[in-house]
Amino acid sequence: MTDLTLPETTLGPVLPAPAPPLWDGATWVGEIWTDALAPADRTARYRLAHVDGFTRARLLVRADAGPLGFVELDVVDGTIDVARLRTLAADLPLPTPAPPATAPAISVVICTRDRVSMLQTALASVRAVTYPDVEVIVVDNAAATDATHRYVESLHDPRVRVIDEPRPGLSRARNTGLQAATGGVVAFTDDDVVVDRHWLTAIARGFARGSAVSCVSGLVPAAELRTPAQAYFDARVGWSSCLRTRVFDWAAPPSDIPLFPFAVGHYGTGANFAVDRAAVLRLGGFDEALGAGSPTGGGEDLDMFFRLLRAGGQLVYDPASVVWHRHRASSEGLAEQSRTYGVGLGAWIAKIACDRTTGPQAFATALSRAPEFVKYLSYSAATARPADDLAPLLPEGLTTPAWRSVLAGFRAYRAALREGRVPTPLAVPT
Incomplete structure (x- = not known):
């Protein structure tokens, strides 16, 4: 007692x-x-x-x-x-002190589709963020009703506006938000999150951690661990496993990541990242053939991280930027999420492998770092297996072999391109 x-x-x-x-x-x-x-x-x-x-x-x-x-x-x-x-x-290590930073204008973009109940929680947390210069853009993506419009308009908050993207696909919605943004920094998050009140301040400081930062990502811990499905997903994705600030630079490979720059799991995730708007526009925007709402189901965030690095920008992972994520609670939701994440990753790998420039480099990295590559595959397979106490409570089929995900991703990416989805839809014609 x-x-x-x-x-x-x-x-x-x-x-x-x-x-x-x-x-x-x-x-x-x-x-x-x-x-x-x-x-x-x-x-x-x-x-x-x-x-x-x-x-x-x-x-x-x-x-x-x-x-x-x-x-x-x-x-x-x-x-x-x-x-x-x-x-x-x-017993916990102290965090890395943050450098002083200015407060650039930041546009927050939340893409949503017919999930007003979740959006309400996410948007309430974004509106409570302590930051001096922010606008919030809600992109209503191929919605079946006007519920999102009615909810956002009912807030009567001059900082928040809603715009439409009638074509389905998260990448298309993100591109629409990117084009509508007025801030030099665009911060993306999802409708199933709770953002920390210091989120944007940490993002601004992240952009001050390097001389050529074009992307800042951060910590994405589980907001609830109420069900076995949520506990499994939290252990598998590792979105909150790194509490150390890192600055990634294509020209300076980190010694502790032998598969750099292809080990994209270190860079962050799409629920919590911010970009230099001009840098993304120069790249032509998000690949429409990747992401939720397309045949691939995901991978658009990993693709953007990789492309920004390849273009010479630095990527900062700063755990002080915190966004809490609501993992899928049901076994059915977990099974669908695991499938789409695997296909999305496989689609991105297929895209890299088929590219004339990155393909040879990826194969050369895998061959020259063969022991580390095998260790990485073994670790991925181990984390995909549910813990013994969770296994009887979860659906079967969560441990799809990596080669099957890549094969499924390759087919899905091809299907997305056949639908007319454009890898660089915002590219300026030359």
Whole structure:
């Protein structure tokens, strides 16, 4: 039992669960700032809000310079022990101090399609961001109703506007948002997220971490771990596994990433990245044959990261830029997401392999780094396999061999091109 004579402080979750979990491995997700862990704070326990049904808690420990890391604790009578939390937090490495930065005008682009209930949560978090010069563009992509328009217009927020992209496809929607943006920096996120209130400040600082930064990505932790499907996806994608700031440059291959620049898993993900608008326009925009809503189902974010690097821009991964993601909760949603992610990655690999310039370089890298390439394939296969306690609770077919994903991706990319989707639709005619 909790000693009611001891002082308590209440912590809220990143995203309140829509319903109590029915799975005994469910983990409550929140965050704590180091200021709240000062020894002068005599609070003995933290009470967790909306914790019914959760037996574990995961907290992101944060400081002004950036996140230190995650800690996990047992939940006892709806509380966690502060002394134990302090001990775990003390073992985390300190973040890299951020350089001073200006505050460039930033356009936030959220692409959505008939998911107003999710968009409401995402947009509310974006509107709460502390940043001085921001506009928000909601791109309504091939919608079946005008619900998104009606919702955005009901906000009466002069910073937020909604525009249409009638042709289906996330890349097309992102290109439409890119063209409509007035900021020199365009930050992309999804409609199934909760962005941190310091998100855009961290992005602005990220652009100051190099002399030629054209892209900044960041941390994408799970906003809830209520179901086995969410726990599996969180372990597989590793979107929150790196808490170290990195600056990637094509001309300076990092020694710890032997498959650079083709090891795109280190660069970030499409739920949280910002680009130099002019740099992306020079590349011709996002490849319409990649991404959700196309036959490939994904890969457009990885493709853009790679192309910006190849064009000579630096890519900064800064974990201080935090966007919490709502993973698919159901087994059916997980199965579909796993399939589309695999096909999307395979489509991007097929595109690289068939390119006259990048194809030979990719094969040469794989051959010259054969042991590392084999290790990478083995690691990918291992992370695709569910943990023993999760396997009986998940659908079959989550561990598609890499070669099958590439083959399926190649066919999907060809199908997308046959539909008339253009790899560089915003290219200026010469």
